[in-house]
Amino acid sequence: MRYKTIFFDLDHTLWDFESNSNQTLSELITAYNLIDIGIPSEKAFISCYEHINEQLWEDYRKGLIDRLTLRNTRFHKALLEFNINDYELSLKLGEYYLRESPLKKNLFPHALEVLQYLKQRYDLHIITNGFNEVQYIKLEQSNLAPFFKHIITSEDANCKKPEPEIFEYALSLTQSTVSESLMIGDSLQQDIVGARNFGMDQVFFNPQKKIHAEKVSYEIHSLHELKTLL
Numbered sequence: 307m308r309y310k311t312i313f314f315d316l317d318h319t320l321w322d323f324e325s326n327s328n329q330t331l332s333e334l335i336t337a338y339n340l341i342d343i344g345i346p347s348e349k350a351f352i353s354c355y356e357h358i359n360e361q362l363w364e365d366y367r368k369g370l371i372d373r374l375t376l377r378n379t380r381f382h383k384a385l386l387e388f389n390i391n392d393y394e395l396s397l398k399l400g401e402y403y404l405r406e407s408p409l410k411k412n413l414f415p416h417a418l419e420v421l422q423y424l425k426q427r428y429d430l431h432i433i434t435n436g437f438n439e440v441q442y443i444k445l446e447q448s449n450l451a452p453f454f455k456h457i458i459t460s461e462d463a464n465c466k467k468p469e470p471e472i473f474e475y476a477l478s479l480t481q482s483t484v485s486e487s488l489m490i491g492d493s494l495q496q497d498i499v500g501a502r503n504f505g506m507d508q509v510f511f512n513p514q515k516k517i518h519a520e521k522v523s524y525e526i527h528s529l530h531e532l533k534t535l536l
């Protein structure tokens with residue numbers, strides 16, 4: 307096998323962001339009695355929050371807003387959608403979410419078993435656009451940490467996927483070459499196009515079998531497929 311180094315994305319690739327986030331939001335709705343103050347249902351709040359959060363992350367990725375704005379705005383905006391204007395409450399929700407969600411442990415099916423297999427054959431590292439303080443907690447809590455030699459965050463690299471600089475940084479830190487490296491991730495834009503433009507082979511993790519027109523080196527629908535691919 308020509309590859310020696312494998313870079314994994316974390317959120318939505320190994321760590322089941324959606325399940326972990328939904329679990330946290332559901333707890334938060336109960337803890338702060340949001341139904342009593344006018345949120346119609348758990349489902350309505352979660353879907354509203356997700357939509358707003360995604361938009362704010364998009365703005366963050368484009369450099370339009372900073373991290374603090376992202377964190378302090380998302381719950382306020384979500385509450386406002388239900389005509390609840392309570393900035394203090396939104397800050398408390400934001401703190402609860404930031405504290406509790408990284409402690410959640412849901413991973414994608416076969417994650418640990420596949421990492422166990424790959425670790426014996428390749429050097430494994432993480433490249434994530436998430437923030438240090440939460441990503442390290444997630445990795446520890448969900449037992450992913452021991453599989454990875456380097457955790458490369460956009461914060462440490464001072465650039466984000468899909469920028470070529472973060473891949474350059476990753477290669478230099480891990481002393482790898484582009485031709486012997488592989489990027490595995492769920493985001494076509496950040497992981498796949500990012501790595502492809504840099505000249506690195508990629509595995510697109512597409513559990514929902516989304517239709518797309520990007521040229522990818524490999525595509526999988528379950529992490530389990532990595533055991534035959536690699």
Ligand SMILES: [Mg+2]
Pocket residue numbers: 315316317318319491492493
């Ligand atoms: Mg991801």
